[in-house]
Amino acid sequence: MTTMTAPAQRFREFRMPDVGEGLTEAEILKWYVAVGDTVTDGQVICEVETAKAAVELPIPYDGVVSEIRFGEGTTVDVGTPIIVVDAGGDGAAGSADSGGSAGSAGVAASEPPAVETPAPEAPPAEPKRQAVLVGYGVAPSATTRRPRKQAAPDVPAPAVPTADVPTAAVPAPSVPAQAAELNGHDRAAAVDRPLAKPPVRKLAKELGIDLATVVPTGPNGVVTREDIRAAAAPPAALPPVTAAPEPLAATAGARETRIPIKGVRKATAQAMVTSAFTAPHVTEFVTFDITRTMKLVQELKEDRAFTGVRVGPLLLVAKALLVALKRHPEANAAWDEAAQEIVHKSYVNLGIAAATPRGLIVPNIKDAHDKTLPELAAALGELVATARDGKTSPAAMQGGTVTITNVGVFGVDTGTPILNPGESAILAFGAIKLQPWVHKGKVKPRQVTTLALSFDHRLVDGELGSRVLADVAAILEQPKRLLTWG
CATH class of the missing domain: 2.40.50.100 (RNA polymerase II/Efflux pump adaptor protein, barrel-sandwich hybrid domain)
Structure with a gap:
């Protein structure tokens, strides 16, 4: 064994x-x-x-x-x-040197008497060592006859159906030489069952290659790994991208470029389609004066508590959303279709949409609700840097509850973002622009922005969604509310 x-x-x-x-x-x-x-x-x-x-x-x-x-x-x-x-140790070569018992154990391990009978015949040189290759020579042990010489003639017919014989005709050039080097019943078995070591047979099975159709190139007609790879080469050659451009260029020339849909982009597309047609989306908008928050951002950049971390308006938008969700925890939930339950969550894993060379990904800050402002800044900076380097782990993108997408960095005023599957809301942060604004009864140039909140209407009704969005805007208009409300 x-x-x-x-x-x-x-x-x-x-x-x-x-x-x-x-x-x-x-x-x-x-x-x-x-x-x-x-x-x-x-x-x-x-x-x-x-x-x-x-x-x-x-x-x-x-x-x-x-x-x-x-x-x-x-x-x-x-x-x-x-x-x-x-990995070393006893491999296929060791099995070949061990005589007929090794091959017999692999074919009919349940019959010890028949496994041990080939031992007396092991001494006769090379042809007898070949007989231990799984699939020929030792298969006779799977019958009721104990002596090998009597059992062998009975094996070829039941072991390999006659339907396999025409298939074996493909590598016909190797059969005569192979049969000439074997004697007696080994010749008959070799004609029916190609010679191959156990790892090679295993490889052929995994690749779906019929050994009988493979032309052997190894010593004495043994099928090698290279033979299996060569047999599998035609189908394996299809996936590489190098084969596609030629027919494409011939038909479309340089006017079109086709890019395979795979990886992050494929997953994003599937997720967005699923979300858009599963969760009923509602999007609300609010435009407000964010001038005071921008002044606070400049002050925080000079604060020693934020040394070594990046401080920007996105940090305070994230904090404002966390405070709003704390005031309205019902908005931080999930819809469990299978159990027909609404799951309210006492934690916030805050997703931050990040554009990378591989496409849009949404890693999240775990337990963002428990972090201080400096801790949130550090976590946000690390998340963005990791995403840009393409090193975001799958675990970092799982378990999100709400998300922020900062479309303002592209100069976009706002949008109607689509929910990440399983999340209750997504907040789009638009561009901050200097605009005329009524401030203290007078029209003055103020820094203005627009927020858009999309939410799952199964979980969040219009009133609740409106309150959350209004709270975020109120905090960013008067950032001191981070202290009074938080």
């Missing part, structure tokens, strides 16, 4: 993990290792982009890279092996 598990212990497969919650696929952005490289437990081997973020993947064991299954730019389903590592 120990020889039965040896190949699996040596060749370790690392499968594409679900680095987020419920993700189904990820794109391989970059490999940091190549075939033949030595890797250690915890070493980062590649960077992948999920529907939520770019993530570096560490490998959980030591060994030598023996195979990389997918190239850069390929999208792989979660759970699919992406790399194979030779």
Whole structure:
């Protein structure tokens, strides 16, 4: 039984993990290792982009890279092996040297008497060592006859249906040489079942390759890993992007460019469509004088408590929203369709929409309601910097309750933002502009902005939504309310 598990212990497969919650696929952005490289437990081997973020993947064991299954730019389903590592120990070679017992254990481990009978025949040189390759030579042990020489002639017919014989005709050139080097019943078994080591058979099974259709190039007609890869090459060559531009350029020329919808942009599109057609949106707007808040921003920049952190109007907008939600906690909720319940949350995970080269992402500040203003400033600065570097983790984008999107940085006055799925509200912060405004009975140039609040009308009715938006505007008009209301 120990020889039965040896190949699996040596060749370790690392499968594409679900680095987020419920993700189904990820794109391989970059490999940091190549075939033949030595890797250690915890070493980062590649960077992948999920529907939520770019993530570096560490490998959980030591060994030598023996195979990389997918190239850069390929999208792989979660759970699919992406790399194979030779972890050492007893591998396929060890199984081949161990005589017929190793192969017999892999084919019919439940019959010890038949497994041990090949031992006397192990000494006769090379052809007999080939017979331990899984799939031929030792398959006779799976019957009621104990002696191998009597059992062998019975195996080829039941072990491989006659329907497989025409398929084996594809690699016909290798069969005569292969049969010439084997004797007796081994020849007949080899004709029916191609020669291949256990890891190679496993690879063929995973890739859906019929060994009988593969032309062997190894010694004595043995199918190698390279043969399997060559057989799998035609379908595997389809995903790379390099094949697409030629037919595209031929039909559309330079007037159109097509970009595959994947990664963050694909996830964003799906989420927005789901949200727009699931949650009934209502958007309300308010335009107000934010001059006092802008003066406070300048004062805070000189405050020692904010040394080393960035202070801007977005910080005070975020704080104002947190105070408004504290005054109206019913607006901080979620709709549980399955349980038919409204879930009121006593915490606020404040999402901040961030534009990155990979698309729009919305990481959130966990428990933002508990943070002081300096702590909120530090968390906001770290969140933005991490997003721009493309290092935002999937965990940082999960569990949000409300979101702020700062469209004002693009000079946009306002918009009608769409909710992130599962959240109750999203606040759009527009551009701050110097405009004529009635202040203390006189028209004066004042700094004015517009806020837009979209909310899920199943959770938040018009009155509640209006109160939340009015409170945010009132706080930013008179920032001293951060003390009196907060």
